[in-house]
Amino acid sequence: MGALTDKYCIVGVGETPHMRPSNRTTLSMACEAVRNAMADSGLDPSEISGMTSYQYGDSCDSAAVASSLGIRLDYAVDIIGGGNSTETLVAHAIGLIEAGYCRNMVIFRSMNGRSGLRFGGQDPDGPVPVTNVSSISDMWDAWGFTTPAQHHGLTCMRYMRDYGLTSRHLGEVAVAHRRHANLNPKSIFYDRPLSMDDYLKGRWVSKPFRLFDCCLETDVAAAIIVAPREWAYNLKQPPVFIMGGTARTQTPDASYRWNREKIHYVGANYGRHRLFGMSGVTHDDIDFVSAYDAFTFTSLILLEGYGFAPEGEIGDFVEGGTLQIDGKLPSNLSGGHLSEGYTHGIAMVIENVRQLRHRTDDSCPGWREGKHTYDREKGCRQLKKAEIAACLAWGTETESSAMIIRR
Amino acid sequence: MPGSIDYSLINVKPDPDTKEWWDATKEDRLLVRQCNDCSKKFFPPFPACPGCTSMSLGWYETEGKGMIYSYNVVVQPILAPFVPAVPYITAVIDLPDCTNEDGSITRIVGVLTDDEEAVAIGNPVEVVFEKSEDSEYVMPRWRVTGVAENAWKFTGEGGGPVGG
Numbered sequence: 001m002g003a004l005t006d007k008y009c010i011v012g013v014g015e016t017p018h019m020r021p022s023n024r025t026t027l028s029m030a031c032e033a034v035r036n037a038m039a040d041s042g043l044d045p046s047e048i049s050g051m052t053s054y055q056y057g058d059s060c061d062s063a064a065v066a067s068s069l070g071i072r073l074d075y076a077v078d079i080i081g082g083g084n085s086t087e088t089l090v091a092h093a094i095g096l097i098e099a100g101y102c103r104n105m106v107i108f109r110s111m112n113g114r115s116g117l118r119f120g121g122q123d124p125d126g127p128v129p130v131t132n133v134s135s136i137s138d139m140w141d142a143w144g145f146t147t148p149a150q151h152h153g154l155t156c157m158r159y160m161r162d163y164g165l166t167s168r169h170l171g172e173v174a175v176a177h178r179r180h181a182n183l184n185p186k187s188i189f190y191d192r193p194l195s196m197d198d199y200l201k202g203r204w205v206s207k208p209f210r211l212f213d214c215c216l217e218t219d220v221a222a223a224i225i226v227a228p229r230e231w232a233y234n235l236k237q238p239p240v241f242i243m244g245g246t247a248r249t250q251t252p253d254a255s256y257r258w259n260r261e262k263i264h265y266v267g268a269n270y271g272r273h274r275l276f277g278m279s280g281v282t283h284d285d286i287d288f289v290s291a292y293d294a295f296t297f298t299s300l301i302l303l304e305g306y307g308f309a310p311e312g313e314i315g316d317f318v319e320g321g322t323l324q325i326d327g328k329l330p331s332n333l334s335g336g337h338l339s340e341g342y343t344h345g346i347a348m349v350i351e352n353v354r355q356l357r358h359r360t361d362d363s364c365p366g367w368r369e370g371k372h373t374y375d376r377e378k379g380c381r382q383l384k385k386a387e388i389a390a391c392l393a394w395g396t397e398t399e400s401s402a403m404i405i406r407r
Numbered sequence: 408m409p410g411s412i413d414y415s416l417i418n419v420k421p422d423p424d425t426k427e428w429w430d431a432t433k434e435d436r437l438l439v440r441q442c443n444d445c446s447k448k449f450f451p452p453f454p455a456c457p458g459c460t461s462m463s464l465g466w467y468e469t470e471g472k473g474m475i476y477s478y479n480v481v482v483q484p485i486l487a488p489f490v491p492a493v494p495y496i497t498a499v500i501d502l503p504d505c506t507n508e509d510g511s512i513t514r515i516v517g518v519l520t521d522d523e524e525a526v527a528i529g530n531p532v533e534v535v536f537e538k539s540e541d542s543e544y545v546m547p548r549w550r551v552t553g554v555a556e557n558a559w560k561f562t563g564e565g566g567g568p569v570g571g
Binding site: 120121122127128129130131132133134135136139140141142143144145146147149150153154155157158160161164165166167168200203204205206207208254255256258259261263 | 412416417418419420421422424425449450451452453457476477478479480481482483484485486487488489490492494495497499510511512513514516517518523528546559561563564565566
């Protein structure tokens with residue numbers, strides 16, 4: 001166990017709807033998400049002490065959000081980053097609160113991910129008109145090798161060759177996450193079921209990836225609040241305890257991206273020992289996960305990297321509905337980036353928090369009081385057994401963050 | 408064959424880390440970085456040696472023959488210059504003449520001149536310099552030159568040996 005295991009909690013969560021397009025500023029959306037998270041926790045603006053966010057120069061900063069909401073901060077910082085940032089900033093929050101720099105921390109991500117900076121690579125209206133090539137990282141653009149679908153597709157293709165992974169294994173992820181989205185009224189694909197046949201009929205984006213291997217792009221903001229355990233007991237929601245984590249941990253092999261001997265080894269392959277060691281639990285203790293699904297394959301390679309299946313066997317592991325609600329290891333219960341909407345990971349943490357509170361915002365009339373039917377036909381999304389969750393975050397091929405949380 | 412790339416829409420203005428690399432393409436030369444102190448070869452051309460941290464760096468001219476390590480068939484174009492080229496193949500290519508004594512390998516990414524039919528993991532490729540009136544610099548592309556014994560290709564729901 002880590003020295004600070006269970007000493008800090010996630011006490012509040014909030015978000016805006018997923019929009020396409022929002023017709024709003026990232027500042028406006030961030031204010032709504034932070035306001036909702038404060039209301040969820042019961043914390044007053046005068047009690048908020050720290051704020052942080054992650055972005056790619058595509059968003060507002062913490063100071064502006066705090067000013068807008070009348071919050072006077074003791075600590076504010078905004079970092080560059082995407083899909084591995086929420087868990088990283090939770091680590092920052094714990095360290096900073098422990099050291100006395102602030103008393104709690106709001107973490108938010110606000111992005112016009114469809115109408116503004118699109119991480120799929122296109123401009124809002126279509127292909128980028130001119131390709132500018134200057135630096136090392138631009139060289140790939142000159143070769144038309146520019147979008148994450150191509151970068152991850154390349155790793156996936158090699159993994160298929162080395163270990164016999166098939167499209168149907170990828171489809172297991174798409175179908176599972178879509179089923180969860182069909183139980184989540186907030187999700188973009190709430191009304192759109194997806195069968196394995198539907199998945200296989202999807203048009204090609206970049207082989208081996210079809211349309212439903214790739215995540216949505218949405219405009220959205222979401223926020224969580226981290227506070228010491230002592231605060232959490234006096235707030236509105238059942239506390240969710242942070243057991244341990246790993247933050248932007250890099251691959252064992254320092255070589256650049258595809259120069260690594262094992263191209264499918266990601267930060268997770270190294271971070272797993274830190275994650276489970278600090279948390280003091282084993283894989284068998286994990287009831288459900290979020291596994292960053294920018295693509296179906298990123299979920300699979302994270303699950304394998306964090307040790308949920310032996311090397312090369314993640315395809316067999318997910319066969320037969322493993323990742324579906326009531327399956328052996330339910331994954332991305334809100335529908336994830338594939339089917340709920342795209343938030344650079346923070347919405348997955350929010351879903352896990354709600355599941356652990358047993359207050360998932362599904363179609364059960366009594367969900368706010370924790371009353372669930374567990375009847376999937378009637379739209380219940382709450383897991384019966386939701387004690388411990390693993391949040392597995394992506395980022396680049398070289399880095400990964402994760403944390404384990406419990407009720 | 409894939410359609411042509413619209414080089415008029417690619418604006419290459421190399422920075423100091425990449426200038427010499429791009430200049431060499433005008434002379435049909437394909438370079439990787441080589442450390443003047445420990446001889447390590449690497450790509451892309453970072454400003455320091457990942458083996459020994461030396462910043463005294465030269466270049467090694469590869470013969471430009473390699474094997475396909477992995478590939479994609481890009482169907483949905485993201486960048487306008489590549490809109491007329493789809494579907495095109497991007498590949499990561501092993502460069503055997505740039506393998507280091509410590510076993511570390513050097514790979515490069517490129518666009519093939521072939522269509523999907525000729526492409527398989529393991530197949531040998533060689534560099535071709537595609538000249539265009541629209542581009543000051545020359546794009547290195549890659550041409551498949553044969554079928555490897557252990558070649559593997561994606562066939563729609565998975566993959567297998569070529570012809571197997």
